[in-house]
Structure formats: C-alpha cells, structure tokens
Amino acid sequence: xxxxxxxxxxxxxxxxxxxxxxxxxxxxxxxxxxxxxxxxxxxxxxxxxxxxxxxxxxxxxxxxxxxxxxxxxxxxxxxxxxxxxxxxxxxxxxxxxxxxxxxxxxxxxxxxxxxxxxxxxxxxxxxxxxxxxxxxxxxxxxxxxxxxxxxxxxxxxxxxxxxxxxxxxxxxxxxxxxxxxxxxxxxxxxxxxxxxxxxxxxxxxxxxxxxxxxxxxxxxxxxxxxxxxxxxxxxxxxxxxxxxxxxxxxxxxxxxxxxx
Amino acid sequence: xxxxxxxxxxxxxxxxxxxxxxxxxxxxxxxxxxxxxxxxxxxxxxxxxxxxxxxxxxxxxxxxxxxxxxxxxxxxxxxxxxxxxxxxxxxxxxxxxxxxxxxxxxxxxxxxxxxxxxxxxxxxxxxxxxxxxxxxxxxxxxxxxxxxxxxxxxxxxxxxxxxxxxxxxxxxxxxxxxxxxxxxxxxxxxxxxxxxxxxxxxxxxxxxxxxxxxxxxxxxxxxxxxxxxxxxxxxxxxxxxxxxxxxxxxxxxxxxxxxx
Numbered sequence: 001x002x003x004x005x006x007x008x009x010x011x012x013x014x015x016x017x018x019x020x021x022x023x024x025x026x027x028x029x030x031x032x033x034x035x036x037x038x039x040x041x042x043x044x045x046x047x048x049x050x051x052x053x054x055x056x057x058x059x060x061x062x063x064x065x066x067x068x069x070x071x072x073x074x075x076x077x078x079x080x081x082x083x084x085x086x087x088x089x090x091x092x093x094x095x096x097x098x099x100x101x102x103x104x105x106x107x108x109x110x111x112x113x114x115x116x117x118x119x120x121x122x123x124x125x126x127x128x129x130x131x132x133x134x135x136x137x138x139x140x141x142x143x144x145x146x147x148x149x150x151x152x153x154x155x156x157x158x159x160x161x162x163x164x165x166x167x168x169x170x171x172x173x174x175x176x177x178x179x180x181x182x183x184x185x186x187x188x189x190x191x192x193x194x195x196x197x198x199x200x201x202x203x204x205x206x207x208x209x210x211x212x213x214x215x216x217x218x219x220x221x222x223x224x225x226x227x228x229x230x231x232x233x234x235x236x237x238x239x240x241x242x243x244x245x246x247x248x249x250x251x252x253x254x255x256x257x258x259x260x
Numbered sequence: 261x262x263x264x265x266x267x268x269x270x271x272x273x274x275x276x277x278x279x280x281x282x283x284x285x286x287x288x289x290x291x292x293x294x295x296x297x298x299x300x301x302x303x304x305x306x307x308x309x310x311x312x313x314x315x316x317x318x319x320x321x322x323x324x325x326x327x328x329x330x331x332x333x334x335x336x337x338x339x340x341x342x343x344x345x346x347x348x349x350x351x352x353x354x355x356x357x358x359x360x361x362x363x364x365x366x367x368x369x370x371x372x373x374x375x376x377x378x379x380x381x382x383x384x385x386x387x388x389x390x391x392x393x394x395x396x397x398x399x400x401x402x403x404x405x406x407x408x409x410x411x412x413x414x415x416x417x418x419x420x421x422x423x424x425x426x427x428x429x430x431x432x433x434x435x436x437x438x439x440x441x442x443x444x445x446x447x448x449x450x451x452x453x454x455x456x457x458x459x460x461x462x463x464x465x466x467x468x469x470x471x472x473x474x475x476x477x478x479x480x481x482x483x484x485x486x487x488x489x490x491x492x493x494x495x496x497x498x499x500x501x502x503x504x505x506x507x508x509x510x511x512x513x514x515x516x517x518x519x520x
Contacts, residue, residue, distance in 0.1 A: 002406055002429075003410050023410055024406065041432070042432065043435045043437060044431050046456070047439045048439075049446075050439045051430075051442060053441075053445055054437070054441035055435075055442070058438055058469045058472060058475065104396060137314070146262055149263055150263050150483060151502065152284030152461060152485060170311075171303060172301070173303050177313045178310075178311050179310045180310075181314035182312065182314030182317065185317055185325070215317065241299075245297055
C-alpha cells in the first residue's frame with residue numbers, strides 16, 4: 001500500500017477531536033547487486049523494479065540493456081536482487097554502504113533500532129499548549145529570511161516550553177537538525193526536555209535522528225510518513241504535523257498537548 | 261555566502277524579461293574524521309562546526325564532549341577535520357563512503373563530473389512554449405492523487421514536446437526521478453529529447469542525475485540551488501523553476517523557450 005490510515009487527533013480552533021488520517025507509506029528497499037548488499041532506499045512501495053534499475057543507472061552500475069541479466073523483487077521482504085554482467089568492483093568500492101543498511105530488509109532495520117532505543121524510553125514531563133505550538137510555528141516561518149529570499153531552505157528551531165533557544169536553516173532538512181544538535185551539544189544544552197520545530201517533512205530518518213538525540217517532541221509544518229508515526233508511538237515521542245494557521249494534527253502523545 | 265544573485269529570465273503572462281534573482285547556495289563540506297575521509301555533506305555554508313559535530317553525534321561517531329579532541333573548518337576548501345579519541349573502526353566500516361565523496365573538497369567534485377559530461381554536451385533541438393510549461397505543471401499537480409491524499413510525496417513526469425509519457429510519485433525526490441529513468445530504460449524510450457517535470461527542488465544531485473541520463477530540460481515547481489544553476493549553464497541543460505500559476509523563472513537555456 002502506498003498509504004495507510006491512522007486514527008489521530010486534530011486540533012482546530014480550540015477543539016481537539018479524533019479523526020482518521022491518510023499517511024504516506026515509507027518502505028525500505030534493500031538492493032542486493034551480484035550477491036552483495038549495496039544500499040537501502042527509503043521509498044514509496046510501487047514501481048520497485050523501475051526504481052531499482054533507475055538507481056543502478058543513475059549511479060553508474062549499469063549502462064546498457066544487455067548488462068542487466070536478472071532482477072527479482074521480493075516485496076514481502078523489501079529486497080531487490082539484481083544480477084549484472086559488469087565487473088564493478090571499483091564502483092562498488094567507491095560506493096560503499098550507508099549507515100542505515102543492515103541487510104535485514106523491510107522493517108527490521110527500524111525495529112532493531114527501536115529495540116535499542118526502547119531501553120530508555122523517551123518522555124516529556126511538560127504539557128505544551130496549542131497556542132504555543134501555533135505561535136512558535138508562525139515565528140519559525142517569519143524568522144526564515146533565507147527562505148523568504150530564495151524559497152530553497154528548510155528552517156528548524158529548538159525550544160523549551162517557553163521560548164526559542166536555537167535557530168538554523170539549511171538546504172537540507174537533515175543538516176538543519178544536525179546544526180541544532182551540534183550547537184546544543186557544544187553549549188551543553190540538554191535535549192531531553194526540549195522541542196524541535198521544523199519546516200520539513202518527518203521521515204523515519206528524521207524521527208530516529210531526533211530520538212537518538214533524546215528529543216521528546218517534534219513539531220512540523222509538513223507531513224510525516226507512516227514509519228515516523230509508528231516509531232514516534234513506539235518510542236513515546238510527541239509528534240505534531242501540518243501546523244498551518246489555527247490547525248494541526250497530533251500523531252502521537254496527545255496527552256501532552258493542552259487545547260488552550 | 262548563503263545565497264548568490266544571478267541574472268535570470270522571468271516569464272509573466274506572455275512577457276519574458278531579465279531580472280536579478282537570489283538563489284540559495286549549496287556547499288559541499290567534506291568531513292575528515294581521524295585522517296580518514298567520511299562523507300561529503302551538501303549544505304548551507306554557515307554554522308559548519310555545529311553541522312559537523314551534529315552529524316557525528318547523529319551517526320554515533322561521538323557521544324560525549326571529552327571524545328572530541330579537535331575540530332578545524334577550512335571554509336575555503338570545504339573541509340572539516342575532526343580528531344576524536346574513540347576507536348571507531350567498526351562504525352567507519354559500516355558507514356563507508358558515498359559516491360559523491362572524492363576528497364577534493366569544495367567545487368572540485370562537481371567540476372570533475374562536469375568535465376567528463378562536457379565531452380558530450382547536452383542539447384535540445386525543440387522549442388518549448390510557455391503555455392506548454394504552465395499547462396504540464398498544472399497537470400502534474402492535479403495528477404498526484406497521493407499528494408492530495410497525504411501531502412507527503414514528490415511527483416515527477418517525463419514528457420516530449422507534446423504530451424506526458426511517464427508519471428511517478430515517491431516519498432523521495434531522487435526516487436521519483438529514478439523510477440522515471442528506470443521505466444524509460446526498460447521501455448527503450450530515449451531521454452535525450454525529453455523533459456522532466458518535478459514538484460521537488462533542484463539540487464546539484466538532481467541536476468547531475470538528469471544530466472547523466474542525458475535529459476536536456478528540467479522544469480520544477482520549486483527552487484534550484486546555485487550549483488544546480490551553474491551546472492545547467494555549463495552543460496547546456498534548460499532549467500526552469502518556480503512554475504506557479506502564469507509565472508516561471510528560466511535559469512538556463514532561455515532561447516529554447518518561446519513565449520506563446
């Protein structure tokens with residue numbers, strides 16, 4: 001399935017009610033090239049054969065039709081097995097592996113990480129008001145001069161329950177959050193009682209990055225993926241999305257949000 | 261500089277005129293950890309020390325303040341040199357390297373690739389009308405049911421000068437384009453006379469992916485980065501962005517666009 005329905009809470013003008021919400025699926029596809037694991041792509045689970053071939057072409061692992069000997073997609077396990085007749089030792093050496101890749105395929109990488117994080121379940125002691133969420137997102141939007149000038153960056157800030165403490169912008173969603181984590185570390189600001197506000201979408205990678213840093217609450221102007229919502233619920237992270245005007249969605253931890 | 265001014269062409273309701281436009285900078289920062297190259301991040305060039313430390317924390321290369329022995333940013337060369345006192349042979353082995361990383365630092369990686377691509381300069385023989393650009397972007401927006409349902413995907417299509425040929429959506433900008441490249445390859449559709457339309461931003465990685473596939477024209481609803489614009493101009497790729505309503509920006513190849 002390309003999307004999944006979740007029961008969430010929606011805040012609209014001082015009222016919080018339950019509703020069903022359609023959330024985009026994020027699916028890990030591990031490419032195994034000539035019996036060696038190459039990478040795990042986080043993607044939408046359709047056209048997986050085209051995705052695999054397109055990725056291999058883009059990265060230079062295949063160039064011509066006759067180099068592609070076999071491709072098999074195991075959708076259940078999230079594995080694409082590809083055989084080519086190119087000698088690509090050098091390309092593979094240069095390519096290496098990315099951290100996320102573990103060879104376990106669908107789901108497993110996440111749940112392994114979840115298990116290790118679970119040993120110290122994240123929790124936030126404070127209650128956050130809907131007005132604070134709405135006002136801080138408005139402040140984040142207006143503060144991003146670089147976005148206003150260029151339309152090409154993501155902005156991100158770290159807050160406590162009263163005010164904005166650190167603000168960063170970057171062409172990359174991940175970088176903006178890493179700048180916050182780096183600055184908090186250097187200034188010895190604890191993260192386990194703070195909130196991240198971001199303009200960017202919440203994928204499982206963003207959720208895990210915040211979770212590893214012990215940040216207990218994430219608020220986004222944009223959409224989360226299904227894996228991000230599932231991870232947030234498992235880890236006890238408060239996850240709020242689609243903060244626009246006087247509305248937002250609460251995907252996880254609704255008991256931490258108060259409606260005034 | 262976090263942004264750069266370019267002279268571009270702007271199309272507004274049947275008129276094309278020259279204007280100065282502020283475009284976000286994209287800067288390659290290579291992290292060298294304990295004398296070994298780790299990764300090249302594409303980022304906004306500020307708070308580079310925080311970014312480096314945040315990245316190393318997020319990826320588990322450092323955990324505590326006293327593990328960080330030294331950090332030196334060479335902004336000119338785009339290099340962050342970090343010394344830690346952790347034994348991280350295993351982490352590094354798992355991490356590996358990404359393709360883009362070459363150790364040359366700022367700029368060089370791109371211009372190396374440019375040089376190799378330059379041997380076969382990309383060109384498009386057809387002329388594309390402004391009306392076709394505007395109508396196709398409108399079609400792309402309305403076609404994305406998954407975006408309408410979830411707000412969490414990028415959509416992308418391949419067109420010739422008359423109609424849409426292939427359409428894909430994905431949680432990842434890169435994946436949506438790879439699905440197009442893969443399908444075109446399997447169906448033996450040539451790419452060197454086609455146009456990519458995308459909802460996503462145009463970074464240097466997206467530009468290079470299209471260039472390697474010989475696609476001569478890219479049209480985006482969103483912003484490009486300065487590196488993407490520079491590469492498009494160098495390679496002869498037509499680059500159009502911010503297609504919204506009856507307006508768009510032409511960053512490269514304006515002689516291929518006609519205003520009716």
